[in-house]
Amino acid sequence: QVQLVQSGSEVKKPGASVKVSCKASGYTFTGYYIHWVRQAPGQGLEWMGWINPNSGGTNYAQKFQGWVTMTRDTSISTVYMELNRLRSDDTAVYYCARGPPEPYQLLWDWGQGTLVTVSS
Amino acid sequence: EIVLTQSPGTLSLSPGERATLSCRASQTVTNNYLAWYQQKPGQPPRFLIYGASSRATGIPDRFSGSGSGTDFTLTISRLEPEDFAVYYCQQYGSSPETFGQGTKVEIK
Numbered sequence: 089q090v091q092l093v094q095s096g097s098e099v100k101k102p103g104a105s106v107k108v109s110c111k112a113s114g115y116t117f118t119g120y121y122i123h124w125v126r127q128a129p130g131q132g133l134e135w136m137g138w139i140n141p142n143s144g145g146t147n148y149a150q151k152f153q154g155w156v157t158m159t160r161d162t163s164i165s166t167v168y169m170e171l172n173r174l175r176s177d178d179t180a181v182y183y184c185a186r187g188p189p190e191p192y193q194l195l196w197d198w199g200q201g202t203l204v205t206v207s208s
Numbered sequence: 209e210i211v212l213t214q215s216p217g218t219l220s221l222s223p224g225e226r227a228t229l230s231c232r233a234s235q236t237v238t239n240n241y242l243a244w245y246q247q248k249p250g251q252p253p254r255f256l257i258y259g260a261s262s263r264a265t266g267i268p269d270r271f272s273g274s275g276s277g278t279d280f281t282l283t284i285s286r287l288e289p290e291d292f293a294v295y296y297c298q299q300y301g302s303s304p305e306t307f308g309q310g311t312k313v314e315i316k
Contacts, residue, residue: 193298
């Protein structure tokens with residue numbers, strides 16, 4: 089079955105960067121877009137962007153442009169999300185989610201989430 | 209940007225009752241590209257409904273979506289204990305795609 093397994097929790101200082109991984113299995117990795125969504129404590133969902141694992145092409149939400157980088161390694165079926173210049177309000181659970189083969193922002197299957205805590 | 213407003217904020221119901229959740233958009237949702245997700249505490253969201261009314265694979269038929277244009281509804285015909293959760297709507301017809309703020313369905 090489809091599985092997305094994310095890397096573990098991180099604690100970072102303000103101004104640092106974090107890189108979260110998402111390893112996919114159970115389907116053709118290059119056939120489906122991967123999205124990243126974050127959720128601050130007690131808050132709603134915020135879409136950050138997607139990556140096309142086949143081409144490596146990306147599309148970031150305007151808020152995150154210049155600030156987030158999504159990459160992939162097809163040899164190990166893994167995508168990465170790196171967020172720079174962290175601030176305290178970036179404290180959140182970060183999810184990867186598999187979408188359709190087209191860049192529609194439908195989030196079919198989700199990783200377990202990675203808690204990123206930004207604190208001095 | 210399309211703003212999605214969900215109501216009510218919290219719905220207090222008993223198992224077996226019918227739940228009706230509303231999602232209202234500030235502008236017409238293109239092609240009725242409206243989805244619903246369920247989230248339980250400590251878990252990632254679960255994909256329920258797309259295209260306003262199509263159930264995702266494996267979703268029980270007690271969940272149904274309806275609506276068009278700017279007004280959409282998620283109905284749970286008879287609440288099961290596992291249905292008590294937060295529900296989010298999302299529009300994916302216009303960029304930027306947006307989520308509603310969520311409706312919590314709690315046990316009365």
